Amino acid sequence: MKKISVRTKVLTGTVAAAALAAATLGAVSASAEATDTPSAAAAVKADTQNKNLAQTTGLTIAAATKAAQATLDAATKAGQKVSVAVVDRDGVTRVLLKGDGAGPQSPESAVRKAFTAVSWNAPTSELAKRLAQAPNLKDIPGTLFLAGGAPVQSKGAPVAGIGVAGAPSGDLDEQFAQAGVEALGK
Amino acid sequence: MKKISVRTKVLTGTVAAAALAAATLGAVSASAEATDTPSAAAAVKADTQNKNLAQTTGLTIAAATKAAQATLDAATKAGQKVSVAVVDRDGVTRVLLKGDGAGPQSPESAVRKAFTAVSWNAPTSELAKRLAQAPNLKDIPGTLFLAGGAPVQSKGAPVAGIGVAGAPSGDLDEQFAQAGVEALGK
Amino acid sequence: MKKISVRTKVLTGTVAAAALAAATLGAVSASAEATDTPSAAAAVKADTQNKNLAQTTGLTIAAATKAAQATLDAATKAGQKVSVAVVDRDGVTRVLLKGDGAGPQSPESAVRKAFTAVSWNAPTSELAKRLAQAPNLKDIPGTLFLAGGAPVQSKGAPVAGIGVAGAPSGDLDEQFAQAGVEALGK
Amino acid sequence: MKKISVRTKVLTGTVAAAALAAATLGAVSASAEATDTPSAAAAVKADTQNKNLAQTTGLTIAAATKAAQATLDAATKAGQKVSVAVVDRDGVTRVLLKGDGAGPQSPESAVRKAFTAVSWNAPTSELAKRLAQAPNLKDIPGTLFLAGGAPVQSKGAPVAGIGVAGAPSGDLDEQFAQAGVEALGK
Amino acid sequence: MKKISVRTKVLTGTVAAAALAAATLGAVSASAEATDTPSAAAAVKADTQNKNLAQTTGLTIAAATKAAQATLDAATKAGQKVSVAVVDRDGVTRVLLKGDGAGPQSPESAVRKAFTAVSWNAPTSELAKRLAQAPNLKDIPGTLFLAGGAPVQSKGAPVAGIGVAGAPSGDLDEQFAQAGVEALGK
Amino acid sequence: MKKISVRTKVLTGTVAAAALAAATLGAVSASAEATDTPSAAAAVKADTQNKNLAQTTGLTIAAATKAAQATLDAATKAGQKVSVAVVDRDGVTRVLLKGDGAGPQSPESAVRKAFTAVSWNAPTSELAKRLAQAPNLKDIPGTLFLAGGAPVQSKGAPVAGIGVAGAPSGDLDEQFAQAGVEALGK
Amino acid sequence: MKKISVRTKVLTGTVAAAALAAATLGAVSASAEATDTPSAAAAVKADTQNKNLAQTTGLTIAAATKAAQATLDAATKAGQKVSVAVVDRDGVTRVLLKGDGAGPQSPESAVRKAFTAVSWNAPTSELAKRLAQAPNLKDIPGTLFLAGGAPVQSKGAPVAGIGVAGAPSGDLDEQFAQAGVEALGK
Amino acid sequence: MKKISVRTKVLTGTVAAAALAAATLGAVSASAEATDTPSAAAAVKADTQNKNLAQTTGLTIAAATKAAQATLDAATKAGQKVSVAVVDRDGVTRVLLKGDGAGPQSPESAVRKAFTAVSWNAPTSELAKRLAQAPNLKDIPGTLFLAGGAPVQSKGAPVAGIGVAGAPSGDLDEQFAQAGVEALGK
Secondary structure, X not given: OOOOOOOOOOOOHXXXXXXXXXXXXXXXXXXXXXXXXXXXXXXXXXXXXXXXXXXXXXXXXXHHHHHHHHHHHHHHHOOOOOEEEEEEOOOOEEEEEEOOOOOOOHHHHHHHHHHHHHHHOOOHHHHHHXXXXXXXXXXXXXXXXXXOEEEXXXXXXXXXXXXXXXXXXXXXXXXXXXXXXXXXXX | OOOOOOOOOOXXXXXXXXXXXXXXXOOOOOEOOOXXXXXXXXXXXXXXXXXXXXXXXXXXXXXXXXXXXXHHHHHHHOOOOOEEEEEEOOOOEEEEEEOOOOOOOHHHHHHHHHHHHHHHOOOHHHHHHHOOOOHHHHHOOXXXXXXXXXXXXXXXXXXXXXXXEEOOOHHHHHHHHHHHHHXXXX | OOOOOOOOOOOOHHHHHHHHHHHOOOOOOOEOOOOOOHHHHHOOOOXXXXXXXXXXXXXXXXXXXXXXXXXXXXXXXXXXXXXXXXXXXOOOEEXXXXXXXXXXXXXXXXXXXXXXXXXXXXXXXXXXXXXXXOHHHHXXXXXXXXXXXXXXXXXXXXXXXXXXXXXXXXXXXXXXXXXXXXXXXX | OOOOOOOOXXXXXXXXXXXHHHHOOOOOOOEOOOOOOHHHHHOOOOEOOHHHEEEEEEEOHHHHHHHHHXXXXXXXXXXXXOEEEEEXXXXXXXXXXXXXXXXXOHHHHHHXXXXXXXXXXXXXXXXXXXXXXXXXXXXXXXXXXXXXXXXXXXXXXXXXXXXXXXXXXXXXXHHHHHHHHHHOOO | OOOOOOOOOOOOHHHHHHHHHHHOOOOOOOEOOOOOOHHXXXXXXXXXXXXXXXXXXXXXXXXXXXXXXXXXXXXXXXXXXXXXXXXXXXXXXXXXXXXXXXOOOHHHHHHHHHHHHHHHOOOHHHHHHHOOOOHHHHHOOOOOOOOOEEEEEEOOEEEEEEEEEEOOOHHHHHHHHHHHHHHOOO | OOOOOXXXXXXXXXHHHHHHHHHOOOOOOOEOOXXXXXXXXXXXXXXXXXXXXXXXXXXXHHHHHHHHHHHHHHHHHOOOOOEEEEEEOOOOEEEEEEOOOOOOOHHHHXXXXXXXXXXXXXXXXXXXXXOOXXXXXXXXXXXXXXXXXXXXXXXXXXXXXXXXXXXXXXHHHHHHHHHHHXXXXX | OOOOOOOOOOOOHHHHHHHHHHHOOOOOOOEOOXXXXXXXXXXXXXXXXXXXXXXXXXXXXXXXXXXXXXXXXXXXXXOOOOEEEEEEOOOOEEEEEEOOOOOOOHHHHHHHXXXXXXXXXXXXXXXXXXXXXXXXXXXXXXXXXXXOEEEEEEOOEEEEEEEEEEOOOHHHHHHHHHHHHHHOOO | OOOOOOOOOOOOHHHHHHHHXXXXXXXXXXXXXOOOOHHHHHOOOOEOOHHHEEEEEEEOHHHHXXXXXXXXXXXXXXXXXXXXXXXXXXXXXXXXXXXXXXXXXXXXXXXXXXXXXXXXXXXXXXXXXXXXXXXXHHHOOXXXXXXXXXXXXXXXXXXXXXXXXXXXXXXXXXXXXXXXXXXXXO
16 A cells, blocks of 8 residues: 555535445445546545645554464464464554464453553553553553563554463463564564 | 654564663653654664555544534534544544534444445445445444445545534535535645 | 523423424434424423423533643643543543544543543542542443543533543643643633 | 532642642542532632533433333323333433333333433434434434433423333333423423 | 242143234334233233242332432432432342432442442442452452442342442442431331 | 232341451352341341332242253254243343354344343244334344244243244244243143 | 264355255244255355364263253252353353342353353462462453352363352352362263 | 363362462463373363263364455455454354455454354355345344355354455455355365
């Protein structure tokens, strides 16, 4: 998904509606965005000014899958049965893998560790220590302050979080998550 | 948030942990990402390869607030009491305004209309018509197939959705949402 | 919304139903209350006695938006990326702003801090200290006992709460919330 | 709760914090707002400008209880076993009564009917008819488009909703709700 | 918990279906159980054996309302703004009153205190002390270990719980709840 | 629903607290009601007046288990893989059995059918037909209007519901549920 | 459910669709898997390679029911009123019994203890002790770290969990759960 | 995970507790089952009888990932932006991939289509047609009756479901899901 220059013209809603109606003549279900063809562009209703836009950096699904797989492989190599999650900077899950034999608590635990790591841009083993000073941090919905989550960074900013759960210790979980992070640099 | 060039060096987790420990000496609570200073950058653990990264386009909070305010103003001018929501391409709410006198059902209704508009990149008045062919679309969690939602587009792709609820008809709601979209082009 | 004198006549449900049927001849969707015109008033079914009524004081949406914007501006000026929420005395969110770059945990965290501040009419930094005596207060649904929430008061009574989340410390978050409160006095 | 004039002075957060600390010396748990005494008023941190404030009209708990009881009595007199709910204009439940022998589905059903009636300021028997034109209205969270809900109005504006569930027909349920509305005029 | 005699005859599903079909000729909505008339009894499909049945003791709605009202009156007399809940032995809410000016956190807090009191048949002030020995008791869903809940007992067994929230201390809340319990003995 | 005689003496909260404290000297966790011994009775705080009490009839766990087992056996005999639920008149699940090979949708489906049957005191196959007249009945939370639920009655009143899900048709599901009902009469 | 050899042939979706259409000519509702007849096998669309498959070991419903009943019997014999749950290795409830007189908190508490025991393959009394080292383990959704849960093992691996709640102490609860486990060996 | 023979000896809980205590001397967090070593086997508390056990067939994580990747590749090749889910026979998500540019509604939609396909062992395009006869099937929690879900079968029995959402039509979604199913046969 390359960075796009932004159109400035704003067409009316009426034109857009017509274009959309045309687009729906076939059987239509759960459709995503219109493909970026010239004719579709012609129907654009509200191209916004460049100044209105901001970019959020995230992993491609290819990269997220690569990281998740490397994480799971590290766990398997160590004889551990775990679940692995990769969430983006918005806290949305991009990849979830429930490994063979991983416990029923592990998928949600992995997702929350990943969410926590990307929210504070730090490994959850470090974040768990912060509770000594601010114990109620752990009451923020969606978080889990257990070792096993690691942030993925670009220029120091968090772009994703990797979470692992299921090994006998959170430190082991976090080793696997770090292996996933490192796989992105290879 | 300008587009950043991406570092390629990958430091070890140990170094990162040290840097993070140093960063937590003060009273720390609910902290967001580390500030992008050179010393913080030095601690980067997992700068990823450029090929791993993708950008998602969204509205700045300034633009989203401007659009929401224009939407609410249009409703107020028409004597209607409404709630207004702006959600981003990930479906996350960026702005929510519950207007004076708006009914208790209106905030959630506005959020769902915005979510629906950005998910399918079309006004919800159009999407409601698609149910004739695919009636169960409306069972997808988070959606609401009622007029009142409008997508915000950049080069034809959805970057946000604006949802309005509370006027006596969905068509009125959607007029206000369109006013919000158009305000972004001014 | 000025204080209204209250009609005492009670009309029958049948008359009201007729009026409502008349009001729905156009396309109707998600409509709010009928506009306060004489003809609508004529259809009133159950005007209640004055003694039955009580007033709840809250912020106008204009004031709530002003406060939220001042809060976000204070954070931006300090280089912090935060989310801001304003909730009313009933705990209902009036304004939510997810700032640029604010973490995914921050909107819900901001809402809960605002909810907590308005519920107990005190800054959440103070309320967090009360847990030393009553630790289970924090188990009340909807609350978050972390610094960053501030009450808005009228004659000492709480009329709203402002919550902030995303800065590296709750004390910073609360400074921004206080800036929002103070903006209401300007 | 009479309408209050609004103080304009804004004290600093520091003073407020001190006052709050003083107020918490006793055992404190789940405390509501400070009582409106002169000394408490002296600690007010953020008395807001009059222009910032709006009033929402609702029922007193005495009135809401009276209406709910009259509703339940009407049902009992008719030999029906029902639940009764009164919600305010913000959609918050003020009174809930699960009558003797009322089915397990009835409390939530009553709450939703009341919520729906106050949201659109019309009896739910009327609102159910609107679905012919806007069928997806019923997908708005919190609503139930079944007869049995009636709005309580002041000068035509909705100030509460009464919902009933459990009788063999929604029309019966709504008769009881109307009896509750009418009791407020006596 | 003694047993009642019951009918022993078991009719077939077919007969029952016919009776039910007959019962639905009118407009039918949200209907509760059939009234206990002889003709209805004739359609009984599955009267069970005496040995199959057990009785659960609870409050009548009249008693539950009386207790809730006495509780609220005690709080009002003390100048406190609270919410009051009465739940039965099955944990189901029978009465909920959100008093004038009670905070938004108070209704759910009152319900949970009542639930906790009836679950363990003890005042929640006592139950909170048990956490010293079994701290994770408070993680059981639906509970709240804060003073303010009191059990209603019959022959020592719990038949209901009364919960109060909103006063400046849980001890005050619980005094009001006890006033509600005692009103049942008058 | 006849009433039982009960104790009328009301002891004070102080005495009760003492008794409770004594009862908690051992390791205490998740304790249910005190056993009904004379010494426990001596600590009774709030024995209520006879007029305050009502009885709800339900199945013993022995009967509910017998019915559920008979239901599952009928399904197994017919070569069907199903889940079975028995809920009481308050809608609370008493027995849940997820049979071997039953689909993941079946337990919740069975619970909801049972809930629906006991709420309206009719087989869900009959209730599904009522939707022709009142289509929005099915929007009541907790219900499912699919064949497969059957009420258990005592003197014509519902005392439980049995729900089945997983067979290729709801009619089959309901046959098994009826077999469970009939087993109670043997 | 014996271990099956796996077909390797992959038929096309078209053939499968035809077979499925044929299977739906009768009234069809909530149907589970097709019965394993030769003709059904002929329509198989996607028989997978053996290497793709793994087996998860669990209890039969007969065994799970036997264990749950033995658990409840042990509690009844000891004069305790409890709920009992059996969950499988995937955390899915197989059996739930709410015993006579068991408190409203007990079913969910029993399910969570069973879930916790099977997730970590240890009695919850042991797991509660681990919180001394990793206190945030208890924040993992679905868990409850209170005595009363016991794993069922096959060759040392967890195949189910039994949870009990309602006795005056968790140690008692766990004795009953162990009785259920031991009944499986008889 | 090969099929294991089952031990029959049942050791006591005391021995197991000792073994478990020994296993927890290191830092322990979110640990899964004990590794299957002889010494661990010696501590087995409740090895069950063979007759108590049943096997559930599912995909290995390797197979599930392969199928999900093939599904996503097929969508990408067709220029569509989708999310993909693989759930097992228990309805538990094994793999979730949110593809680049896929809408915010797509992950949950994909999960539900997969859940629906494995629950009824049929493509969701077929299942959607069944609603003509049993329209309320779609009210079963967790389901979504939209084309895009396909079952994975072994000997005709469902062992997994693959769900896809995000393409402009459900038929396209389902083509991609079928590509995933077919990849398992290669």
